[in-house]
Amino acid sequence: MTQDRWSEVMHLLVEAIPAGRATVVVDGTDERTGQVADRLTAALRSAGRPCTRPPSSPPGTPGAAGTSAVTGASGASGGTGAAGGTGDAVLVADGPAARDRAPAGGWDVVIWLRTSRRQHAADGARGDTADVVVDLHDPEWPVIRHLAPRLLPHERWHLAESRAFFGVRAETWDAKFGDDLPAYAAAVEAAALPSGGVVVDVGCGTGRALPALRAAVGPAGTVIGLDHTPQMLAKAREKGNGGLVLADASRLPFTDGAVDAVFAAGLVMHLPDPADGLRELARVTRPGGRLVLFHPTGRATLAARHGRVLRPDEPLAEGPLTATTAGSGWRLSVYDDGPDRFLALADRTDRPVH
Template structure:
């Protein structure tokens, strides 16, 4: 494991136990973003960097009993919290790196990634790997329950244009990684980008 991967694990591992209690009101925002992803019954969807699994119940509801839901996360403590919260019911949880997924090419209809882009060790490679496992025409949702400005303020930082989630940076990053950005929303209440798998 690289030093950057260890840093991500350490960051989230230290916060796993109280993660959900720190953000108790995010459930409706997750559910709304999953709805906007536009999943169909029987679809196969990945929650990339699933953390404590807050999106997993909504993803399961969207794809129905015939669908497939997989959650992948790099941090064992976050996955343990997902199990403790019962969010593993109806979902397969995998300890792993989003940059090297144990899935075949085109196996998925969609990917949901909450807070994902800023924690990818190698963003372009990670987004290319997500494109590899999604069928052409499949969809990616990059989500955060608050927008970029609100998140920066929460952390006492200024919002800068070198943020990977700024539209002028994210659009070409997605395009170079096999995705076409369809919508970009960066409001106080949420950040949501939807992109389609090209070709």
């Protein structure tokens, strides 16, 4: 299974690297940059693409890797590389030293390895500017968490990689996060959902919000739990939850205006395109219906837990979210981003969305 997961990730990376001559750097904060760069080089060559691989140097050491990277890039553009490639060779370098000594015009592809939170915090926002982010918190189970659309459209990779990320976490999800059920119940109460209405919990996970949602709409209402990860729905089903649907939030299996409200906990930060995702949620919601965006931890608290600093341009920051909801068929009415929760409420306008 581990080997298959690495093969799947490498296949996507090979597909994402531009055709012809290209320069790629694998960056990170530990020795795995060299290991991953070696894997990528082997995968490129197996795919029939000529490839040069300058020597690695330990992270944080100046000189060798960066100098080799620049020289190798010149060699790749001039004709023959170290692997016997031609002018169309792909150069694969690794490490911070290589990234800091980019070829003329910069690296075509920057791959960032996300490892420990401590290292992420120490390195600042370096990974936030990468073209590709590979999650290596578990080095036996790599997952692509970001891939720039200019390299590969999200339809090609996002669903499978998200399922790989959440699927292995389903078994322990409730043990890790199960104590936030009161926060879910409070968020549902604050949302003032219509009694007797149809509510969809998009990205329901193991079903933590479903009991509170059913209580809110009452016996005459309908609650549907939807998630794209089979393992998460299996855990939700073990709790006796019915009305569960396996589907992608980007392509909801409902007709236009079919539901009265959408509840989405922790969803937006995992969407490949938040604006497109919010438009899809608006499409299935009737005019006057409600959108509930929730997380049981505030944005600043969550960012600190993950070892990063909040940016004002993030999708859930108040300014960007106000603009994105307005442009996708919603009117933001409540924005509450305290230390203990994030809660945003929006109402569906009567403007058509496409």
